[in-house]
Amino acid sequence: MSSRPKKKSFSEWYDYVLREGGFIDVRYGVKGMIVYRPHGMSIVSKLYQEFESDLKERGHLQVLFPLMIGLSNFRKEAEHIKGFEDEVFIVNKAGGKDLDEPMIIRPTSETAFYPMFKLWISSYRDLPFRTFQSVAVYRYETKATRPLFRGREFLWIESHNLFSSEEDAMNHINDDIKMMSSRLSELGIPYLVVRREPYDRFPGAEESFAYDAVLPTGEVLQVATTHYLGQKFTKPFEVQYLTEQGDKQYPFSTTLGIGISRILGALIACLGDDDGAYVPPQLSDRLGVVVPILSENESSEVMHYVESVLSVLPAGQFILDNSELTPGMKYYMSELLGYPLRIEIGKKEVRDRTVTVFRRDTKKRKSVSLDALPREIGAITDDMKANLKSQSAVKIYDAKNKDEIINLSAKNLIIRANFCGKKECADKIKEGTGGYEVRGELVNETQPDGACAWCGEKAARKVILARAY
Numbered sequence: 001m002s003s004r005p006k007k008k009s010f011s012e013w014y015d016y017v018l019r020e021g022g023f024i025d026v027r028y029g030v031k032g033m034i035v036y037r038p039h040g041m042s043i044v045s046k047l048y049q050e051f052e053s054d055l056k057e058r059g060h061l062q063v064l065f066p067l068m069i070g071l072s073n074f075r076k077e078a079e080h081i082k083g084f085e086d087e088v089f090i091v092n093k094a095g096g097k098d099l100d101e102p103m104i105i106r107p108t109s110e111t112a113f114y115p116m117f118k119l120w121i122s123s124y125r126d127l128p129f130r131t132f133q134s135v136a137v138y139r140y141e142t143k144a145t146r147p148l149f150r151g152r153e154f155l156w157i158e159s160h161n162l163f164s165s166e167e168d169a170m171n172h173i174n175d176d177i178k179m180m181s182s183r184l185s186e187l188g189i190p191y192l193v194v195r196r197e198p199y200d201r202f203p204g205a206e207e208s209f210a211y212d213a214v215l216p217t218g219e220v221l222q223v224a225t226t227h228y229l230g231q232k233f234t235k236p237f238e239v240q241y242l243t244e245q246g247d248k249q250y251p252f253s254t255t256l257g258i259g260i261s262r263i264l265g266a267l268i269a270c271l272g273d274d275d276g277a278y279v280p281p282q283l284s285d286r287l288g289v290v291v292p293i294l295s296e297n298e299s300s301e302v303m304h305y306v307e308s309v310l311s312v313l314p315a316g317q318f319i320l321d322n323s324e325l326t327p328g329m330k331y332y333m334s335e336l337l338g339y340p341l342r343i344e345i346g347k348k349e350v351r352d353r354t355v356t357v358f359r360r361d362t363k364k365r366k367s368v369s370l371d372a373l374p375r376e377i378g379a380i381t382d383d384m385k386a387n388l389k390s391q392s393a394v395k396i397y398d399a400k401n402k403d404e405i406i407n408l409s410a411k412n413l414i415i416r417a418n419f420c421g422k423k424e425c426a427d428k429i430k431e432g433t434g435g436y437e438v439r440g441e442l443v444n445e446t447q448p449d450g451a452c453a454w455c456g457e458k459a460a461r462k463v464i465l466a467r468a469y
């Protein structure tokens with residue numbers, strides 16, 4: 001084990017925690033593709049469960065589509081193909097021969113879903129039609145890849161939905177925003193929900209909303225997006241239904257992509273500290289470890305007491321660390337892996353019929369009597385969850401002019417400013433600040449209260465400026 005880097009050297013710390021904490025392995029040998037190890041995969045499974053249950057509660061039905069999409073289908077929506085053509089993997093050979101029709105490996109699955117929607121949807125009674133699938137998608141990233149943040153294969157959930165009116169579709173998007181906001185808050189990830197600028201929308205979308213997590217470096221990382229597609233996909237794919245009046249109509253559609261890999265990365269980045277990761281109680285496969293502190297002559301007495309402690313703890317939620325490591329090393333490992341709780345038991349605890357409970361978030365210890373232990377564990381984990389929620393707010397700094405934008409950007413802060421809405425101006429901001437991007441307008445933002453803070457022209461809206469990961 002190499003020496004543990006402090007979180008202020010973020011990049012080194014992040015790689016260390018992912019590796020030594022047993023979350024993922026980057027040594028698979030294919031650029032941009034990683035292996036999820038058991039400690040990381042158990043969090044991935046819980047994240048999937050949480051989001052899938054939210055979607056199912058909102059009436060979405062789970063489906064599973066093939067990995068490959070015929071090239072002709074992929075090319076049906078012009079803007080979409082333009083936006084993705086540089087980053088798709090294409091399969092054009094099999095069995096040593098060229099394929100009649102090449103196939104693409106899904107970078108997202110609109111062009112897989114819509115040809116089937118055409119077959120499945122025929123009447124207004126079929127709408128709203130809400131679906132999702134939990135899969136990996138593939139994009140040939142040319143920028144430097146980074147485990148969980150940017151890869152060529154990443155895990156996500158994609159939801160594709162059809163509605164009979166624009167209003168129903170927009171209501172659905174508002175519910176997406178509520179659902180995502182509530183989950184990201186519960187996870188303790190600081191985030192912003194922004195309406196992307198028109199030039200920055202998902203290829204083929206009429207409106208794009210993004211969930212930007214704010215990393216400890218001050219950079220923002222898009223972890224999910226929801227898009228209003230209008231009839232831009234239903235028309236080229238000829239998805240039509242008969243209205244109640246008997247007319248043929250194209251439905252309006254939406255999509256939501258939830259980046260599970262990125263959320264895992266953001267979780268480790270945002271919640272961790274110098275000692276390692278912190279896995280929130282609701283995502284941890286175990287609530288904690290039990291560490292016996294043994295000395296030569298009292299070990300059988302301690303171990304006997306440990307048995308009675310384990311018998312009152314919630315079943316399957318705690319593991320006994322009876323390895324050969326010293327108690328100090330066991331503490332070190334439990335903090336690196338990020339278990340929410342640790343129960344320490346030595347001769348003092350045996351004598352007093354207590355245990356010492358250590359909580360990972362505040363790193364505080366508390367002596368708890370054996371009788372009160374089950375109840376206390378419930379109370380402590382509830383408090384840990386409440387703490388997480390209070391951490392998800394983002395501090396935003398308002399800038400009135402160019403100088404203020406430059407000063408705040410030098411400190412890596414999240415900025416809000418009046419903006420003219422022009423791409424050329426956004427490009428100049430990026431140049432003048434060494435990388436700050438116009439991320440978009442916060443949902444429920446107020447009207448601009450002055451001219452564009454950068455160019456002085458008439459402002460169209462207030463926007464968030466930040467450095468993107």
Ligand SMILES: [Zn+2]
Nearest residue numbers: 420425452455
């Ligand atoms: Zn401007």
